[in-house]
Amino acid sequence: MSATEAIFGKRFRLKGVNLRTIASCFVCVGAGCFGPSGRGASPPPLESDDLIAVWHFDDEGPGSTSLDSSDGLPMVLEGDASLGPPGSGFSGQTGDRALDLGTTGSTHQRNRGIVDSGTPGGPGFLKSVNAAVARDEWSVALWQRWHPGGVRNSSTLWFRSPSAGHGDRGWQAHLPWGNETLYFDTSGCCGSPETRLSGPIKARDSDFDWTQWHHFALIKNGSAKQIWIDGERFLSQSSGAAPLLADWTALVVGQSPTEPQYAFHGRVDDLALFGVALDADQIRSLARGQSPLSLAKPLESRPPNIMPIQPQPGARSLDLETPVEFRVTTQPPNELARDRLRVWVNGSDQTANAVITGPSQAFTVRMSYPWESNQRYTVTVEAADESRRAESVAWSFDTIEHQNIALNARAYMMRFDDALPPTSNGNDGKVNTHAESTPRAVGSYWETDLEGMYAISEVRVIVPRAFRSRMAHATVRLYDAEHESVYSEHLRGS
Secondary structure, three states: OOHHHHHHOOOOOEOOOOHHHHHHHOOOOOOOOOOOOOOOOOOOOEOHHHEEEEEOOOOEEOOOEEEOOOOOOEEEEEOOOEEOOOOOOOOOOOOOOOEEOOOOOEOOEOOEEEEEOOOOOHHHHHHHHHHHHOOOEEEEEEEEEEOOOOOOOOEOEEEEOHHHOOOOEEEEEEOOOOOOEEEEEEOOOOOOOOOEEEEEHHHOOOOOOOOOOEEEEEEEEOOEEEEEEOOEEEEEEOOOOOOOOOOOOEEEEOEOOOOOOOEOOEEEEEEEEEOOOOOHHHHHHHHOOEOHHHHEOOHHHOOOEEEEEEOOOOOOOOOOOOOEEEEEEOOOOOOEOHHHOEEEEOOEEOHHHOEEEOOOOEEEEEEOOOOOOOOEEEEEEEEEEOOOOEEEEEEEEEOOOOOOOOOOOOEEEEOOOOEOOOEOOOOOOOOOOOOOOOOOOOOOEEEEOOOOOOOOOOOOOOOOHHHHHHHOOOEEEEEOOOOOEEEEEEOOOO
8 A cells, every 4th residue: 555545545646745745744733734534624625517627737738738637728938938947846856847947038039838719619618717717716836936036027827808908917926026926817907905915925024935846826806816835725805806807818828918028937737627616725735845736626527528639719711622620539448339429510510520539538520521612600519428428619710801991090089079080090001000089079080082892791999008008988980871879899998
């Protein structure tokens, strides 16, 4: 019987845990003890869907990617970001690796891991993330160590939220900033308690060594927020935090997505995302070295995972020769039921045209389809395993030949009682030029005459960062030939 079996009664994936220390903790008395028979016994497992993703950074995927250990979701590694050699993870054990973000991340060097709508499986991941975020509960746990050379202004992790402003700051962590203060921002920045929880590390430990491995947990539960370090609560607020904004569009690890000079120079390991607020026992178990996978029900209880490959969800102006391709996986010992796979295109059953290749636990499906120009399409897939656990996924795209019909059309500043000269650079197709309103009177508006009738699929209003606050009460309207309003949308001013 191994030491882990003797203590726990079952095997866990323990990385970097001193078993002698754990055994002694089981016979002590106090809040830090979590033995099988004490008040800190293993917490009940989370539902498998509450564990959104776990990157142990041990498993390489195709290209420069690292695979999530629950569903195989790739995180794309850019720049000098890479998986370190065996033994580089927080445990130091053979086979344990970490995400190494190097020391060169800067304005001109993007060293980061990223999952967004343009990476494989990204749209489905973001859908799951935003469904959880809408409940205003979220937890992030990770191990981190800085490379020698001192801490600097940096961001370890960032979820982008377009409506949050402040660099799309949906969820962000400076661990730490260059002044050794930790900042945990949600739904914007930088006011406390609405968006920011922060504090200097010296309040906890004047000799804190950033070049050693430390475990961090960032928790939000409604209006409450917490920062935990190495299994101890460091900072907390019981109320006042603004709700999370369920429009996250990307996960970026190691660098600010909008200000890349704020780059983390170090390693990250066992990054875990949870759609619930972890409690103290769960956080402490992670800080002792347990795998995040151990907090949830077994992965084999999940239904199959369906990951679109092409066309990419949300793709526009699709090449008509593009095939439909997707991947279906399940956790061992489950096996996929090939005869229960179904594929529809715009409601038409195309299952007979699908070609399945690969083993029974991870197969790829590919088929051709006669796409037509200037159409919108939705592909729907249903899959099940031999135990009839089923999943379905739908994604949409189009073959429309999009064009900017406002390009080079003059924009006029209109008021109720006068007008300004027309601007020449408001619609020049360049995001770094703009037309600025000089009088900011209520009732002023820019008008662009498209000089024709069009079927409009999208309207973009691009506002320079310095002027976004002026858009807080702005509205975009479309008019027909009789100048009757046919569409309006209130902007958030971010």
